[in-house]
Amino acid sequence: MPAFTLAGLYSHTRATTAALAAPLSDADATAQSMTEASPAKWHLAHTSWFFETMVLKAGLPSYQEFHPQFDYLFNSYYESIGERHARPQRGLLTRPSLDEVRAYRTHVDDAMTRMLAQLASHDQSEFAKLIELGCHHEQQHQELLLTDILHLFAQNPLRPAYHELEPPLAQPSSTPTPLNYTAYEGGLVTMGHDGSGFAFDCETPAHPVYVQPWRLANRLITNAEWQEFMADGGYQNPLLWLSDGWAYAQQAQWQAPAYWQHDPQEGWCSMTLAGMQPLNPAAPVCHISLYEADAFARWAGARLPTEAEWETVARAAPLQGNFAGSGFLRPLPAPPLTQDHPAQLFGDVWEWTSSAFSPYPGFRPEPGAVGEYNGKFMSGQYVLRGGSCVTPDHHTRATYRNFFVPSARWQFTGVRLAMDAA
């Protein structure tokens, strides 16, 4: 990650968010396509609210609140801060307009500029830490803004495109990299963040874990492989599925990954940020739930990796991949493999693990309101690793823990297989 100053990190993050929202109309930025998703306008405002509430109101005495009701409207889930607007109603806020929300951002940015000028560039004050957290928080919402817009546009029969396919896609590879497994020694490994550089609280503390010997696939599962699973009745065979997953799949009538649609001429297509596009068979399968990933793994005679297995491999690999900065905004086929590391560990798609999102031994939430950031979500969710093609550059890392409920499909989620040692 480039050596940003705190002020540099702040201005870069804020500018990136604004650029991501640039293609959206007022209406695009207002609609909410499901309770789990939020309007783009809400993402723009909430990330500003975070700085206003956590930093400016407490740390900049001259700060004037932008609007007396925005504290109510744009608090996400912070019980310690107060009452808030009901999440399923976010899409009804046609006012404030997108322009007003942009004015709110400018208002906060102006104040933050003054605030940052008062802090030394590597200040370890509580406020410096909160500003850094606020930037990483906003990066998370950059990704959510894109996933939520995709979900919204996918509900629209006109299938709008968020962006043009620039740069053009690589041609589908007719000979994808063969799927192989690399063996790893077990034993005591270290898991979790060691404190150098930024990390979210849930990545800490670093701690020893004993793992058995295991094998990990050299690349992600592709669309072509997923179609084999479908052709073999994967969505019709309950014996492949977790009980909850089977019940969910039946009720939701899943027959393919989210956003897939079969066209008589084109064959299987998928809704993307560039509109409806033919599937690339060599690209990683995307928009699958944990339930589907798990069923696929069972069908393949494999299993999902644990967090510890994944992290151990990823710690040794270079932190590079197809992130949002590449501009593709879709997962790409695995590049030619080197001997050293599995491909696609970072970027492309978030990789479901078999690990429930739970606290590391010795985990302590941060004091204050930001203590609600991760800890209270440690039930009912699975950990995903590695980032995706809509994750901001420099946001993720080997210890990074993303988490979603096992039925979630609207994130850029895929599957990498693991096995016990032969």
Next chain:
Amino acid sequence: MPAFTLAGLYSHTRATTAALAAPLSDADATAQSMTEASPAKWHLAHTSWFFETMVLKAGLPSYQEFHPQFDYLFNSYYESIGERHARPQRGLLTRPSLDEVRAYRTHVDDAMTRMLAQLASHDQSEFAKLIELGCHHEQQHQELLLTDILHLFAQNPLRPAYHELEPPLAQPSSTPTPLNYTAYEGGLVTMGHDGSGFAFDCETPAHPVYVQPWRLANRLITNAEWQEFMADGGYQNPLLWLSDGWAYAQQAQWQAPAYWQHDPQEGWCSMTLAGMQPLNPAAPVCHISLYEADAFARWAGARLPTEAEWETVARAAPLQGNFAGSGFLRPLPAPPLTQDHPAQLFGDVWEWTSSAFSPYPGFRPEPGAVGEYNGKFMSGQYVLRGGSCVTPDHHTRATYRNFFVPSARWQFTGVRLAMDAA
């Protein structure tokens, strides 16, 4: 009603709709606040779709469809025309934009101008009848556009106003007109539309009905009277309510009419198209369900009028009142009474009757797709009469039958009492 030519009726209607939507942003016009309501943009497009589908595609050979998917997106409920977009999803259509919908309207208007030029001004051809129907259809959607925007804005904690209070409201009258009942002779009366001028199919045929002698209140029930009902425990006493109504009221936690909110300083206020405003005690109570109207009547020792009772009185009264053209867009206190007729029969608020919406003897739906207009809704709904302060001028009449489910509150609905003869 002024003697519009068909072309005049068309252009007046279309211009009025456009004017009503003028204060709305793209986002305002896109959001859908509940399944029963539709986005303003949808109203703008659907009314154009009606002309495109019912008139232009069939009757103007040169007509070029505006967009191949609009037939799917903007069909409301016409099974005979084909598949359509799911109603609860209308608010997710951020595209087409409001500007594109306006372009659609212009495209249709241009073609309609050509079409109308081909029809004699009083032509009784099938197309002339369909165009006239389309105009009255669009007038209905003008009213819905306003009721749906009010519902949307009422969900927003910022309580946006659709318009400024122009002209200024009359001061609350401290001495409202006393409530009295006029007695009417019973016997055989004629009900339904006789065919002179436009009417919807459900108003026909005219037919004799035998009614017992009855009495009808000289004005609508006021907000002050409603507060007496509330103060006397009207919302807490199940013995006043229909069984379904009590169950609904309990589940929905009704304690006052829709949009009412108690403010420590201001007392009872109500959300209006001019934002949150103090209640006028002399104005008619508004935004009540049939269930509430019926409970109030029982509490008052009275009952709701039947359709036949209401229509018999209204046929003899002048067709004038506080309609949308007045610009108030809110119900007003009853004017000083003349000796001749009950006040407020037309305009202000739709008056719930005790009559289920059912076919008149000999009712025949229109042939073709427009036969789905009214007949298929003849179950589960109650008839309302008289129009409201958001009903377009010249739209309603003594025989006009509006209908909603008994729990509906987002329309401008109120109550006039009736009694059996003394």
Next chain:
Amino acid sequence: MPAFTLAGLYSHTRATTAALAAPLSDADATAQSMTEASPAKWHLAHTSWFFETMVLKAGLPSYQEFHPQFDYLFNSYYESIGERHARPQRGLLTRPSLDEVRAYRTHVDDAMTRMLAQLASHDQSEFAKLIELGCHHEQQHQELLLTDILHLFAQNPLRPAYHELEPPLAQPSSTPTPLNYTAYEGGLVTMGHDGSGFAFDCETPAHPVYVQPWRLANRLITNAEWQEFMADGGYQNPLLWLSDGWAYAQQAQWQAPAYWQHDPQEGWCSMTLAGMQPLNPAAPVCHISLYEADAFARWAGARLPTEAEWETVARAAPLQGNFAGSGFLRPLPAPPLTQDHPAQLFGDVWEWTSSAFSPYPGFRPEPGAVGEYNGKFMSGQYVLRGGSCVTPDHHTRATYRNFFVPSARWQFTGVRLAMDAA
């Protein structure tokens, strides 16, 4: 109706109820198959509670309450009497046992015998009227006990039989009576009960109604005719249906009347109180909703009769038919027609009318708790006429108004067609 004394009516009614419950096990009498149905044990207890609460506690000073909690457990919906057990929970009351409920009945019967001895046989006191009402109320529950047991047994894959087919069914007639329509003059007719003999409050007062000339079918629609409707796509064509009905039918996946099941060997069968039985093509179709009846009528180019039309014809016909006393407990093919009256007006199946259940002009609920008997249900329901094969003998009459929501199918409901005059 035979000239029962009040004591005779009471003892006959109570003995009939006990006999109807005799084939049931404790478990059969306890289960509740859906919210709208009640356990047989509950019917047995509630009808006793009615006498205990309305008559004994008020009118027999020496009466000792049987159990302090039965007032809570067995109050159905009387808000004026107090709190009550939640209806959907009735099936969880494994205690009191069936034997205890029978002991409750005996306890009430003993006290009622003392009470009745104090009243003159034709006493018109308030208590005599309440006892008479209690007997007719219990007769209604006799019918419900049978309809609810059929629904319960229909949920059981073992398809238990409530009774053996005694006497044996008539052979299916291969030449059912041809369907014809009798014409009736319109004009002013009298509707409603004139006060001689017992009637429920909702049948009063008698009042004039103006009806247009009409025609009424000479018999009920048969299973064979219903199969023609099905074969012609009746369940697939939305243009035949009310909008609410179509939505309900799609959601509930209706493809045939309730309880019908297609067997590869037997063809269409239906669950009956004698277990699963082959359909008799000449017997009346049964277990259809108002929505289906209405769609069938539209398909057939006819309509449902109004209450007034049905009652006018029925007043002139003999009050006889296939009631529960016949022991068949299933609708039978129409007998050979005489010239005088349509067949099957009484008994076999309740006939859906197109009339919403609403108050007659001048309707006044009874004073006291029994005022909740009918009036508060006058919304959202349709009137049915004529009684069924599970209606007790001597229970119904020409003015009798039964009522159910338009989606109800578990009652013995069928269809007779009507038309406007040719």
Next chain:
Amino acid sequence: MPAFTLAGLYSHTRATTAALAAPLSDADATAQSMTEASPAKWHLAHTSWFFETMVLKAGLPSYQEFHPQFDYLFNSYYESIGERHARPQRGLLTRPSLDEVRAYRTHVDDAMTRMLAQLASHDQSEFAKLIELGCHHEQQHQELLLTDILHLFAQNPLRPAYHELEPPLAQPSSTPTPLNYTAYEGGLVTMGHDGSGFAFDCETPAHPVYVQPWRLANRLITNAEWQEFMADGGYQNPLLWLSDGWAYAQQAQWQAPAYWQHDPQEGWCSMTLAGMQPLNPAAPVCHISLYEADAFARWAGARLPTEAEWETVARAAPLQGNFAGSGFLRPLPAPPLTQDHPAQLFGDVWEWTSSAFSPYPGFRPEPGAVGEYNGKFMSGQYVLRGGSCVTPDHHTRATYRNFFVPSARWQFTGVRLAMDAA
């Protein structure tokens, strides 16, 4: 555990089940109080179905199926065996009667006696293993039969008792054992079952786990301590709760553990298998969800133990406690503590751990239908340890993993606290 032969284990298990069902009426044994619970009759039949399907049909050629539809009715969730009756409908099976189900049990027992006579007493054949599994499976249903009956009786306002309080309860101790924590060394420990004696597949394989040093409470949390939590606003403070837990608690309106009810005279009481009884302040709190247990731990400045922490302590402790065989069927106050081990590790209440129910490294489900026994439930559930006062004697062990969703409260579930090393 006593050295049962396989035949002895079978006959003892079957007789115990029959004895547990003895106090129930046919109706008691038929009702289903919620989807998650099953009727007692269903437990009686399903456990017999297990032997019939897994053992007799495959291994006893002379076996005659008892009833052709029981395979459909009493299959719980085995997709590989075939279609089955819908779980939420189990309470509608008033037939077969309880007597018929007992006859089914006898029929299976007779055949099993023949089958067992053909197997050597320590036979390691597949069938011997399946019979042993079937016995442990039936023991699980013995516990469920009691928890489900308690839930059913708790819905009944009459509050029936399943048994009399025999032997009489110990008096509430006014001086409960002080709560202390014992410290344990961390390091590599072994977790999971080593294969000697019976275990369920999910307990295997034994494997090393690295644990940090920790402390474990010397007894369970008591009712008196839970009341302190309540008095301190534990149910009103969202900051103590997991996000999912808070949402669930608000929606379900939790204010106290399940079955608690406040009586003006008696104070807090709780529904038990002996009916409604005053709370014993020194007894362990029971019928709490994981969400509540977790909130309590946070309030107490502690946390829940992990599976590994609990198992490590329990392996060293004697396998004894207050199980169902004691006849109390309710949790008891902690006995005087010895120096050696925490009290109440086994019996009294199942102890929630912070561990999600997930597969051990190297976990392999059993081949065949019994492979569906545990593995497919490894999502969305938390592990509980130690058994309860309604767990059969000799059923549980240190490696035993019970599992329920985090909102479940109708099991006998409680809380033991843990902490990181000081």
